[in-house]
Amino acid sequence: MNSVADWEWRYLRLALVTVAAIVAVQIGGWLVYRVVHEETPPLAETIRCLTREKLLELTTATDPIAASAGRGWVATRVEGNGVHAAIARSTSEAERLVDLYRSVAGELVGRLERRGKVVYLWEGVSTPTQRQTMYDCHYD
Amino acid sequence: MIGGSGPWRSRLETGAIAAILLLVAVVAVRNALVYPAIAGYDAQEALDYANLVKDGELPDGTGSYYTPPGFFAVGGVGILLGEELGLEHPERVGQVVNALAAVGTVLLLLLLVRELWPGRAVLHVAALGFVVACPVVFKASAMFHPEPLSLFFSTLAVVLAARMLVHRRYSLVAALGIGAALAAGQLVRAWTLWTVGVVLLVLCVALLTRRTERRTIGRALAVAAVAAIALPLPWYAYQATQYENPIFDRPQVETSLWDRRPLGFYVTLGLPKMLTDPVRPSFSNRFAPIAYTEVWGDYFGVWHWNSSGGPPSKSEHRETVVQAVVGVPFTLLAVAGWLALLVFSLRRPSDEPARLLISLLPAAALLGVLYFATAYPTTDGDTGKGSFMLTAVPAWAACFGFAVDGITRRFPRLLLPLAVILALCAVVSLRFGLAVANP
Numbered sequence: 308m309n310s311v312a313d314w315e316w317r318y319l320r321l322a323l324v325t326v327a328a329i330v331a332v333q334i335g336g337w338l339v340y341r342v343v344h345e346e347t348p349p350l351a352e353t354i355r356c357l358t359r360e361k362l363l364e365l366t367t368a369t370d371p372i373a374a375s376a377g378r379g380w381v382a383t384r385v386e387g388n389g390v391h392a393a394i395a396r397s398t399s400e401a402e403r404l405v406d407l408y409r410s411v412a413g414e415l416v417g418r419l420e421r422r423g424k425v426v427y428l429w430e431g432v433s434t435p436t437q438r439q440t441m442y443d444c445h446y447d
Numbered sequence: 448m449i450g451g452s453g454p455w456r457s458r459l460e461t462g463a464i465a466a467i468l469l470l471v472a473v474v475a476v477r478n479a480l481v482y483p484a485i486a487g488y489d490a491q492e493a494l495d496y497a498n499l500v501k502d503g504e505l506p507d508g509t510g511s512y513y514t515p516p517g518f519f520a521v522g523g524v525g526i527l528l529g530e531e532l533g534l535e536h537p538e539r540v541g542q543v544v545n546a547l548a549a550v551g552t553v554l555l556l557l558l559l560v561r562e563l564w565p566g567r568a569v570l571h572v573a574a575l576g577f578v579v580a581c582p583v584v585f586k587a588s589a590m591f592h593p594e595p596l597s598l599f600f601s602t603l604a605v606v607l608a609a610r611m612l613v614h615r616r617y618s619l620v621a622a623l624g625i626g627a628a629l630a631a632g633q634l635v636r637a638w639t640l641w642t643v644g645v646v647l648l649v650l651c652v653a654l655l656t657r658r659t660e661r662r663t664i665g666r667a668l669a670v671a672a673v674a675a676i677a678l679p680l681p682w683y684a685y686q687a688t689q690y691e692n693p694i695f696d697r698p699q700v701e702t703s704l705w706d707r708r709p710l711g712f713y714v715t716l717g718l719p720k721m722l723t724d725p726v727r728p729s730f731s732n733r734f735a736p737i738a739y740t741e742v743w744g745d746y747f748g749v750w751h752w753n754s755s756g757g758p759p760s761k762s763e764h765r766e767t768v769v770q771a772v773v774g775v776p777f778t779l780l781a782v783a784g785w786l787a788l789l790v791f792s793l794r795r796p797s798d799e800p801a802r803l804l805i806s807l808l809p810a811a812a813l814l815g816v817l818y819f820a821t822a823y824p825t826t827d828g829d830t831g832k833g834s835f836m837l838t839a840v841p842a843w844a845a846c847f848g849f850a851v852d853g854i855t856r857r858f859p860r861l862l863l864p865l866a867v868i869l870a871l872c873a874v875v876s877l878r879f880g881l882a883v884a885n886p
Binding site for chain 2: 312314315316318319321322323325326330333334337356360422423435438439442443444445446
């Protein structure tokens with residue numbers, strides 16, 4: 308091996324060790340975090356996202372069907388359109404919430420939607436930008 | 448393998464490089480003809496801007512008005528041409544121009560690594576292979592967006608500067624070429640400003656370390672700097688007088704720079720979601736994981752899934768997870784190569800100052816995007832997305848090639864298994880680089 312390759316290898320070896328150390332620290336940090344830190348519930352994640360990322364205010368409008376969701380619910384207004392997001396424990400529970408809404412108020416076209424374990428009920432027909440705002444804060 | 452010797456090795460290198468270039472050309476042009484222009488980053492703003500320029504106007508403080516008009520002029524002419532040809536989607540002409548810019552960039556990358564590391568076939572092939580494996584190149588080059596053209600001009604300036612320094616020919620024509628390429632880049636996209644800084648800084652280093660050539664280097668540096676600054680100056684002056692900020696569309700927030708983002712924004716890798724759930728809104732407001740997953744996958748949902756239709760489907764989500772995993776070996780090797788090259792070229796700048804072009808460009812791009820994301824924080828992390836660092840991709844590719852070459856020169860037996868693993872990852876990633884008609 309010539310001297311240039313030797314020099315290059317010295318630096319490359321050091322860089323590989325540095326990168327491996329960074330990865331090890333990150334993985335170690337994550338493992339420690341996982342042990343000492345309880346997972347944030349999706350409702351808390353959703354509320355934090357809506358209030359801190361989207362700068363929306365939560366409303367107190369109650370909805371008995373949303374309130375029955377196993378992992379909680381949240382209400383807010385996006386671009387003037389009110390919305391309830393009910394977070395179910397399972398997809399089947401979310402489907403049950405959708406069926407409940409439909410049994411009370413009909414098909415609710417453009418107002419009712421299930422995404423995974425989250426059910427959204429809008430006051431009026433939602434626009435793509437309104438829906439996108441809620442999708443951005445989708446945690447289940 | 449390419450590690451052999453003699454004419455066989457040369458033929459293998461030529462064949463591999465020709466195959467990669469052909470692959471890039473076919474995929475890039477095919478993507479430009481398939482991907483709907485309206486689906487890309489800031490697509491409507493870009494199309495509106497090009498249509499205005501086509502009619503001889505500039506946007507009046509709306510949309511992407513802060514972006515220089517270089518690409519939109521080309522795109523506007525393309526729309527005119529497309530209309531003349533009776534195309535259903537005349538904006539496709541602009542997308543094909545971007546595809547050709549990507550192909551041109553890969554050719555320039557080949558010239559660059561051959562200039563800086565002549566005769567190192569593994570390095571050359573690995574660097575080009577990195578581009579094939581990196582979906583952000585194919586994503587951006589399929590869109591109706593300024594980034595690929597700025598990538599081309601930025602790389603052209605770096606290649607011209609490297610040639611000047613390697614061959615020690617500091618002619619005025621070459622210096623003017625460097626300045627013109629830097630100016631053209633700025634007239635397409637402001638992010639090429641960091642290429643300007645890097646190229647001029649490296650010429651300054653050469654001025655200091657090559658004492659016997661100071662007069663000619665000084666003259667070339669002056670010519671390149673004047674051209675790079677003077678040619679785009681009218682645009683910056685227009686923006687500054689018309690809108691106050693010559694670069695972007697919003698004032699900075701009142702709080703001090705350090706208080707605008709939490710510490711986690713700078714240091715968190717977003718594990719494990721960076722690998723298990725690499726799509727928005729995971730790790731929002733975290734710099735590294737958003738940049739990583741947007742470069743190797745589709746964090747914002749503009750390529751293989753559409754964020755406006757809600758979360759990705761199971762198969763779309765699986766694709767992004769695979770991409771996040773596939774990107775790991777390329778990223779780690781590129782970062783290692785970059786660190787090695789950065790320290791090596793900083794400690795021994797007089798050995799070959801041209802290699803500083805490679806090691807400083809990723810650093811400048813990282814710092815530039817970090818500053819941008821911190822100065823103009825957005826709720827969804829959009830100002831930190833990896834595509835803003837597109838101009839640094841050729842340098843990352845060279846760093847990756849440097850690392851692969853260094854490891855396999857030290858441990859020749861690793862060449863075959865490493866080549867096989869990386870080639871498999873590249874094939875998987877290339878599949879993701881193919882555009883879909885309805886993301």
